[in-house]
Amino acid sequence: GDVYKRQLWKLLFILAICVLGIAYAVPNLMSKEQAAAWQAKVPSWLPSKTVSLGLDLQGGSHLMLQVGIDVAIRDQAENAMQSAREELRTEKLGYTSLRATPNGFIITPRTGTDPEAMRRAVLKDDPTLDVTAAPDSVTVTFSEAKMIELTNHIIDQSIEIVRRRVDETGTREPVIARQGTDRIVVQLPGVKDPEGVKKLIGTTAKLGLHLVDLEATRVGRAGVGKVQLPSQEDASINYVVEKRPMITGDMLTTAQPSFGQSGNPVVTFNLNGIGARRFCDASTKNVNKPFAIVLDDVIVSAPTIQEPICGGTAQISGQFSVKETSDLALLLRAGALPAPLKIVEERTVGPTLGSDSIEAGKKACLIGLLFVIVFVTSVYGLFGIFASLALIINVTLIMGGLSMLQATLTLPGIAGIVLAIGLAVDGNVLVYERIKEELRAGRSPMAAIDVGYQRARTTIMDSNLTTLISALILFSFGTGPIKGFAVTTTIGVITSYFCALMLTHAMVMIWLRWAKPKAIEG
DSSP states (O other): OOOHHHHHHEEEEEEEHHHHHHHHHHHGOOOHHHHHHHHHHSOSSOOOOOOEEEHHHEEEEEEEEEEEEEEHHHHHHHHHHHHHHHHHHTTTEEEEEEEEEEEEEOOOEEETTHHHHHHHHHHOTTTTTTEEETTTTTEEEEEEEHHHHHHHHHHHHHHHHHHHHHTTTSSSSSSSEEEEEEEEEEEETTSOOHHHHHHHOOOOOEEEEEEBOOHHHHTTTOOOOEEEEBBBSSOEEEEEEEEESSSSSEEEEEEEEEOOOOSSEEEEEEEOOOHHHHHHHHHHHHHOEEEEEEEETEEOOOBBBOOOOOOSSSEEEESSSSHHHHHHHHHHHOOOOOSSEEEEEEEEEEEHHHHHHHHHHHHHHHHHHHHHHHHHHHHHHHHHHHHHHHHHHHHHHHHHHHHHTTOOEEEHHHHHHHHHHHHHHHHHHHHHHOOOHHHHTTHHHHHHHHHHHHHHHHHHHHHHHHHHHHHHHHHHHHHHHHHHHHHHHHHHHHHHHHEEEEEHHHHHHHHHHHOOSSSSOO
């Protein structure tokens, strides 16, 4: 009774896997319109998603971006210099000049000031810096380890921000990955006109709220710690503002497009605790003075502080259209890029080329399937028919698995499916050859089949495991299409193992119980 129960549970498990795989694969047979209608009709727990197609199959845009690492490093050096200036002031160490270099800064000590004391003060502020003291200068640079760490951080941050911006535009399954030391690959399947996305990706969106120096603006000259910036509202005015902002973009928690009191489009934003406190303090001390809202080194507006702003909510107004406020809010929500991005390569893959690839892939899979079915049926007869049925279910399970995981199918991914078909047959061939050997050794049909499946299991597991390890390595270190190949191969290895050892075994055992053959041709 226990053996029968075990067999029944095993059979029900196999049946459940097959039904689930077919249910997930079915939406892929529908047209786009039918699939969309099906998704709208069925409950959320029912399978309704289709496989996402990669750039090479559905067309779209491919962009190669270069990250301006040198600009970001220079900004970091400027920040380190400002911080060192404050530390030197605290320590009462005088200097005649403090100037930035591409990856650090140089301090010229005032006569009578000990350069060694300056070196200690700078290191106290930031121990990761390389500081060299000479009698007439103190040279500060980023160490090699610090440069590598900064570069990696800038690239990672840029990738994350590009991903957030692209995701908000509704692009399905974008591929965003690092390439080389300072480049990022962005693939946008289904995007036929990349101009809008390019603009969103390329805008640095570096926001700062700076106090305006009215006296220096009138004179038209920026002093120490000040910078002169153009106005977007009035091209004839260049405002002089404090170089260090009172509020930066990373203090924003949300940003939404809305309309101001006069009905003009504005962006409303909320600040985090630190930002709200800082804005409250600055606006309390500077009532009736203007402050500049600076976006990417251009002043979008310079309103006057009418009263202290302490609620943590403020508006950016300017000469914006509704679309511009919507884009600006998106950029501010996603965050500012730590470095400028330059598009160094751009390709658009047409949907016709993609549909040709799909047709070629379908043909390759069907021809492969047909040849394999003809081969196993002619060599193994009825057992070959079982293997062929399992093979068709195997391909269905792969498609179901891809749909369930919402994986992206690429052209190399189709190659992975063709490879999986070969692997599935390989498993069946090993089992059937083993059964033939057991029959020749004089075992009964039932015993030969049982022993054949048991002894072939280890061999099949070993061969599948080596393929699986290779696929996982490709997935870990590959990008884009290579990952697509690795995903379909991994799913194919798992489904092939299931079909070769469980599904065909169940089919053969049901046939044995039903037909009760006295002998099997070996």
